[in-house]
Amino acid sequence: MALETQLREFGRLICSIAAGRFMSRQESADAYRQVILNEQPELQQGAFLMAHIARGPSTEELSGAWDALDLYDTEKIHTQLTGPVCDIVGTGSDPLKTVNCSTPAALIAAACGLPIAKKGARLVTGVSGASDIFEILGIDLNAPLVRAERALNQYGLCYLPGESFLKSGWARLIQSMRFTSAFNIIGPLTRPCGQTNSIVIGAYAPHVCDQLISVLKEIAMPAALAPFGRVEGMDPALGMDEFSLAGPTRVVELRQSKKEIYDVTPQDFGLKPVGFSTIASRGTAQENAQVILEVLSGQYDTPAANFFCMNAAAALYIADLVPSYSKGTEMAKEALSSGKALEKLEQLKEIQGRV
Numbered sequence: 001m002a003l004e005t006q007l008r009e010f011g012r013l014i015c016s017i018a019a020g021r022f023m024s025r026q027e028s029a030d031a032y033r034q035v036i037l038n039e040q041p042e043l044q045q046g047a048f049l050m051a052h053i054a055r056g057p058s059t060e061e062l063s064g065a066w067d068a069l070d071l072y073d074t075e076k077i078h079t080q081l082t083g084p085v086c087d088i089v090g091t092g093s094d095p096l097k098t099v100n101c102s103t104p105a106a107l108i109a110a111a112c113g114l115p116i117a118k119k120g121a122r123l124v125t126g127v128s129g130a131s132d133i134f135e136i137l138g139i140d141l142n143a144p145l146v147r148a149e150r151a152l153n154q155y156g157l158c159y160l161p162g163e164s165f166l167k168s169g170w171a172r173l174i175q176s177m178r179f180t181s182a183f184n185i186i187g188p189l190t191r192p193c194g195q196t197n198s199i200v201i202g203a204y205a206p207h208v209c210d211q212l213i214s215v216l217k218e219i220a221m222p223a224a225l226a227p228f229g230r231v232e233g234m235d236p237a238l239g240m241d242e243f244s245l246a247g248p249t250r251v252v253e254l255r256q257s258k259k260e261i262y263d264v265t266p267q268d269f270g271l272k273p274v275g276f277s278t279i280a281s282r283g284t285a286q287e288n289a290q291v292i293l294e295v296l297s298g299q300y301d302t303p304a305a306n307f308f309c310m311n312a313a314a315a316l317y318i319a320d321l322v323p324s325y326s327k328g329t330e331m332a333k334e335a336l337s338s339g340k341a342l343e344k345l346e347q348l349k350e351i352q353g354r355v
Contacts, residue, residue, distance in 0.1 A: 010044055086318070094241040107344045117158055117196050127281045140354040148160055188201050222255070255318075274303040
C-alpha cells in the first residue's frame with residue numbers, strides 16, 4: 001500500500017482531474033499503474049476512475065492508460081498464423097442492450113476463413129457479456145491461455161477471457177465495478193494476441209468511436225472499425241456497441257493511419273431493417289445463449305441471424321477479405337447456412353471446452 005506521501009500525491013491528482021486538468025501520457029500511465037497494481041486504497045482508485053471518466057479522458061491519457069494495462073496486466077499469446085488476425089469486441093455500457101452479437105459474429109467470421117482472436121469478459125452492464133455466453137455454450141473460462149493459443153493455431157479461432165489474460169488489476173476491478181470508467185474504453189483495446197492487426201470495436205457512445213480509433217492509431221493498429229449503431233425513429237444518442245440492423249450506424253474507420261467517418265444502413269449490407277425488439281437482449285444470459293445456438297443450429301433466416309452476419313461481415317471487410325459490407329454479408333450467410341459456424345463452436349469446445 002502507498003506511503004502517506006504517495007496517498008496525498010494521488011489525492012491531489014484526483015482533485016486536479018476533477019477541476020479539469022489533463023495528464024500527459026506518462027502521467028496517465030503512472031496513475032493507472034497504481035490502480036492496476038492496487039497501490040492505492042480502493043476509495044482513491046474509485047475516486048480517480050470516476051473523476052477521470054466524468055471529466056472526459058483525452059486520447060493522450062487513454063494511450064497512457066493502455067500503456068499501463070499492456071505493460072503491467074496483459075498476458076500474451078502468440079500464433080504461427082500469418083496474414084490477418086482479427087478481433088470483434090464491444091465496450092459494453094451502451095444504452096440499448098441487444099442479444100450478444102460479437103460472440104456469434106466471431107464464430108461466423110472464423111467460419112469464413114478469417115482467424116479470430118476474440119477478447120471478452122463477463123457482463124459489466126446489461127444481461128450477459130461474452131464470457132457469460134461462452135461459458136453457457138461450453139467454454140472453460142478457467143482454462144490456461146496455452147489452450148487458446150492452440151485453438152487459434154489449429155482452428156483459426158480462440159476465446160480470450162479478460163479474467164484470464166488480464167492478470168490481476170483489471171480482473172479485480174471488474175468484479176466490483178458497476179460504473180463506466182476508462183477501462184470500458186481501453187479494456188477492449190487490449191492486445192493479448194500480439195499478431196492481431198484488425199479489430200471491430202463497438203462503442204457505447206458516438207464520441208467514444210472517435211476516441212477508440214484515435215488510441216488505436218496511437219498504438220499502431222493497422223485497421224479498425226468503431227461502430228455506434230442506432231435505431232430508426234429513436235433518440236440518436238441512444239444506441240448499441242455494434243452495427244445496427246434497426247437503423248443507421250455511425251462508423252469511424254482506420255486504415256494505415258487514415259481515419260474516415262461515415263454512416264451505413266442495413267441496406268448497405270444487403271439486409272432489410274427490422275424493429276429493435278427483434279434483436280434486443282432477452283431477459284437472461286441463458287436466453288441470449290439460446291438465441292445464438294438456435295441461429296447456429298439452423299434458424300438462418302431470422303433478424304438475429306442477419307444481425308450476427310452483418311457484424312461478421314464488418315470483420316471480413318476491415319480485414320480485407322471482402323471489398324464491401326454487402327459481399328461480407330453474403331459470405332457470412334453462406335458460412336452460417338453451411339453449418340461451418342456451428343462447426344467452429346465445436347472446434348473451440350474441443351480445445352477450450354470444459355473437460
